[in-house]
Amino acid sequence: MTQPRRLRTPRPLGRAAGVVLAGGSGTRVGAGINKAFLPLAGRSIAGWGLNTLAAVEGIGILVFVVRPDDLEHARFVDSRETEHPLEIITGGETRQESELLALRHLADRIDTGAVDTVLIHDAARPLVSHGLVSAVLHAARETGGAVPGIPARDIAAAGPGQTLAPSTDLRRDSLVRVQTPQGFHAATILDAYEAAARDGFVGTDTASCAEEYTDITVTWVRGEETNFKITYAQDLLLAQDVVSALGLRTG
Template identity: 30%
Template sequence: MNSFAIIAASGIGKRMQLKEGQSKQLLSIGGYPVIHHTIRAFQQAKSVTAIYIATKEENIPTLEEMAAKSGFTKLKAVIEGGKERQDSVYNCIKAIEGQMRTSGTAPDTILVHDGARPFIQPEEIDEIARLSMQYGACVPANRPKDTIKYIGTDPEFFGATLERSRLLQVQTPQGFSSSLLVQAHEQALLEGWYATDDAALVERFFPEQPVKIFETGYHNIKITTPEDIPVAEAIYSQITSGR
């Protein structure tokens, strides 16, 4: 299996309440930057042969140096991200297409991951890649612990309660056949349509395409707010103690 990974790490981290010049991808968890844990998981995944990262321009030298020091040999390019997450992913897609023209080979699947999700495990990545190849698209998710409600027509009051047994919290990496992901992003670019994840693009432009569910645990959190840091430290401690 030949899977390429795109890691979107250009977020400015508004909800992290960062000091000027800080980046949430470079915050320390267990003595390593968040993005270090993320890259390492894809480096160790057997299905992944190439990694592309989109980040803020000022972080490019730092990530390239980190990769060299850490032996992240699968990292092929660190490029500047776009205005929105979707733009950053598309920038990486264009870089992958350039590599494909040079080598003459294409990946079977492309996995798109949030740089601020440091605890995805290599074996989970491999399974998502396998299911993506089998079904064309695969998205990891877990079941919500809380009851979820709609906001009513009056935004100060609740509307309906959703049936929790039919709800899932979507995560990354989301995997797709390479041609499917490229076509979805190109169509979105043509229409100027933006979504919060790549699966939504596929759902919109290829509604006949099934998206396989891969249920995960609750360890694959996204570092979003200051409260996530101690939680991440606890998850890291639990993961490393089991190695």
């Protein structure tokens, strides 16, 4: 990571906030640092998603949520890899706590209407496209909540023991593999997370908390196969291949 310091430009006007979560580790990737800060074709894994969200019209704020031990890495990303300033905060012990802290960080601006929509994205999904982020933002503003999803036609139902259940037991056309960013009406999702904190409810992702504590019918837009999550070393190798194949640039 030896990029020269970038010229900073003012954030574009926009009432949506992008939140990028980088609370993972590098254990399963086989790295000694948080995988979000591993290099991928000229910038960190986290830097890819941050720059994509920053380029989407309508997103005016970027919040980068990291572990306390990763603050130095995050400041490097902010100063050397992103074209627009980041608001860096430390997260909690769980994903949901980190999301809540990000929403509380935005609470004053949500209350005044300066932020009307929040998109929450995993830093470990570096190759999310500009078009997909835009589609989620548009759908979230239209319906109150939206997520990207890939039809899960490769899923089978487990039967007794180690058998597979008959295919009639599972409607594959009704299942999707959910990705990020997940977008929601800001005031509604903030209230939902505060209620979940009071109740001790822990969801699997942002959408599960919305489904539990709001009346929003979460919609889904078509996700992208390239918007995969980097979990293992082979995922990082695949991401490098995708960057090369698609001719993606770091700046």
